[in-house]
Amino acid sequence: MFKINILKRITTRFRTYLKLISLIGIACALILAAIFLVYKPIYSVTLNGEFVGYIEDKTGLQKKINEYIKYGTDNNVAFVELEELPEYHFCLHKKDVETSDEEIFNMIKEKGTTYYRYYAVLLATEPKAYVPTYEDAEQIVEGLKNKGSANQEKLTYVEVHDTELKDFTTVDTAISDLYEKPVEKVVKKVTTAKVYTSQKISNEKKELGISFAKPISGTITSRFATKSRVRSGIHTGLDIAAPKGTPIKAAAGGTVTHAGWKGSLGNLVIVSHGNGIQTYYGHCSEICVSVGDKVSQGDIVAKVGSTGNSTGNHLHLEIRLNGVALNPQNYLY
Numbered sequence: 001m002f003k004i005n006i007l008k009r010i011t012t013r014f015r016t017y018l019k020l021i022s023l024i025g026i027a028c029a030l031i032l033a034a035i036f037l038v039y040k041p042i043y044s045v046t047l048n049g050e051f052v053g054y055i056e057d058k059t060g061l062q063k064k065i066n067e068y069i070k071y072g073t074d075n076n077v078a079f080v081e082l083e084e085l086p087e088y089h090f091c092l093h094k095k096d097v098e099t100s101d102e103e104i105f106n107m108i109k110e111k112g113t114t115y116y117r118y119y120a121v122l123l124a125t126e127p128k129a130y131v132p133t134y135e136d137a138e139q140i141v142e143g144l145k146n147k148g149s150a151n152q153e154k155l156t157y158v159e160v161h162d163t164e165l166k167d168f169t170t171v172d173t174a175i176s177d178l179y180e181k182p183v184e185k186v187v188k189k190v191t192t193a194k195v196y197t198s199q200k201i202s203n204e205k206k207e208l209g210i211s212f213a214k215p216i217s218g219t220i221t222s223r224f225a226t227k228s229r230v231r232s233g234i235h236t237g238l239d240i241a242a243p244k245g246t247p248i249k250a251a252a253g254g255t256v257t258h259a260g261w262k263g264s265l266g267n268l269v270i271v272s273h274g275n276g277i278q279t280y281y282g283h284c285s286e287i288c289v290s291v292g293d294k295v296s297q298g299d300i301v302a303k304v305g306s307t308g309n310s311t312g313n314h315l316h317l318e319i320r321l322n323g324v325a326l327n328p329q330n331y332l333y
């Protein structure tokens, strides 16, 4: 009897608790329902610490912002720099609150700086053309190289990041604008003449139509057409002794047709005066002209020396007409 009573009392209490818990649960649900009837969960957004509005779709807005930073809204955007990114704060707000996702996005966009990416074709360091793509820039530089443009060595291109977009040119326009006709290399016409060393001589005073001037002043040590122990053959010129380094002047105007070593004559300069007339300056210590140089009468062509088959400093002077050695003393000294 006693045991049954206890059991009854426990059961009754349990039921009461159960009812109470259910009631509390229902009450809570009702309160929550009432809250959500009036309020909704949203995000308040701050930009640089300042409240700018409410949004519902935080993920959506952030995705839009990320895409904007990456691609911007124009062509040729390298990236967009934003001064500040929004901060989101979760909150409950009355349902009639106005959300402004689009406005907030626009506000963020306004504070963004767009950096464009494009390519500049440079001549030396100066930009000459702007193109939207790397391929265009390469085509311009390659195109000008293929055409042999004179400025091809100075052409390059660079990638540019700038807040302003330039006026782009097409590949063809840039190539025709930048093309520079290659300068024809001025090759100095070098005329070398045969160096006559033949023993053909003539003592006859031929009218050459040229008046010669003395290349140096000095003592005549060996005359034309003489024979000597030091020479194998006949003397085809006139020897005038002078100190080493004495300047030798061209006997008449003409073109240098030889300037270098020539066997027994050592350092030899030959000046051709036209009509087959040449003057030879042998045994020089120094040569002052090059083949092809035009010289006037009196110009220094070499310096006295004793190079080649020579026993002392002197000038070996020859005058030749079509290879035949003439007696210089018919004209000089």
Ligand SMILES: [Zn+2]
Residues within 6 Å of the ligand: 222, 235, 237, 238, 239, 315, 316, 317
């Ligand atoms: Zn001589």
